[in-house]
Amino acid sequence: MRFMMLMIPKEYEQAAPGAMPDAKAVAAMMKYNESLQKAGVLLALDGLHPPSMGARVSFADGKARVTDGPFPEAKEVIGGYWMIQVKFRAEAIEWASRCPASANETIEVRQVQEFSDFPADVKEVVDQFPDLQAMRHDTTR
């Protein structure tokens, strides 16, 4: 099963455009990434620029409405992610626990949805609508 580990660094919601982690933190993180790679579990990873360089598109009145960052009301924002493939949930949590994160960082561990996770009625709907087939994962897992 696949899990996404979402890195949530406190105060990243207020970070200035172009803000980057310092070299020492990067070095520790690279070593951690390497350990994921060596264990054969790492599928992909990326770091994200701060929200001050991004935008939010909301749909409160049914239409797309664009707000440029930063977003003063946001309490938590994502700083990056790892996509890993593991045998079970506890293994994903164990990998997250090994991250050399700092005191202001939190990692949220979230399982990637697969077709077999959907309840029967949802599976039926997905089967009926070819447009939704992109959501389908194999059924034997």
Next chain:
Amino acid sequence: MRGGDIHGAIEAVRRIESPKLIASLARVVHDVGLAEDFVQDAFVAALERWPSSGLPDNPAAWLMATAKRRAIDFLRRQTRLEQKRDDLGREIAQKQGRTVPDLDEALDDRIGDDLLRLMFTACHPVLSTDARIALTLRLLGGLTTEEIAHAFLVPEPTMALRIARAKRTLAKERIPFEVPRGSELAARLSSVLDVLYLIFNEGYAATAGESWIRPSLCEDALRLGRILAELAPGEPEIHGLVGLMELQASRFRARIGPGGQAVLLLDQDRSLWDPLLVRRGLAALERAVTLGGARGRYALQAAIAACHARALTPDETDWGRIAGLYEALSQVAPSPVVELNRAVALAMAFGPQAGLELVDALADQPALRHYHLLPSVRGDLLFKLGRFREAGLEFDRAAALTRNKREHDLLIGRAEACAKKQATNDPSRPPGA
């Protein structure tokens, strides 16, 4: 204490750490079976201690220290193994004198070598293929005997016996715990890669049983392949194999239809192919090629899979190139199965007649006598040539030969389609006759 599910955490640590622990200990005690026993003892100790004490800061170090103590206790009881005990004692004394980060680094470097040794040992040619597969999944994949037995549809005691025998054989034959060198390396690496691909294939197209894909075995093989690629990054064929497995795994979602039935490559909805795995597969293949391994057995197969992955629709497939790659493959690894695949590619590139000529030349191959894909391919080519009666007979033959239930159903379906075509569309029988 960090909270959460402690037993789950211990199981996770077992999955992650046990291969490395077994590998490091095996170097010291020169016996993978003994090494595994000590590592298991250490996990038993962890299960007794950690639920109340919480996970130690460095679970791997704790487990290693515990396993080594068990090993020393055992060796002390075996006075005839005095020499080994001294080696162990020295090693531990050395390590205790170092600071933690240094120790981590030293262990890390050596663990890579040890894991590589463990892979070569588990796949040693002195063992039967079945034994190599079982031992690899057990020692390196971190699977339990029960899980391996389940995956290979054999009773657990049978699998336990197979694994125990394999370990005994390694000890009895005094197989050294080492990475082979020189001229031996290529053949031994080939054995390791073959074992991983057999595991992958067992998952990908189960030779028997109800399920078309048992993906957990594919994931185990892929994970081991990715690990191996990190352990020996300079070996192009490893990247070739990883590329092949990534590309084949990218099609999982498309390989099974809504009713659980098999969907063949050219009928698959390509939007369901996993772009992440496609990208990883192409990158691994690129690495193999850059390292000069384009003509490797697995790299060539990966290159063929890449031709499919690059084609957005079946019509865009470069069948001429695929036929060329199969020809190269038939030179590196000649086999009637490769020739059969070449025939399919030729048929796609130059028409069914071109393929049929090659298939007919293969008809007498003893290796293909019980191979369901020969009549299956022949049936397909005859079907395309409008020879529905002969095609139907071939699909029936193929259905009788396969041991996979879903594949059987698919072939019966094709035979029935031939019968219908023959009834409505037989050119030898004019309409109204």
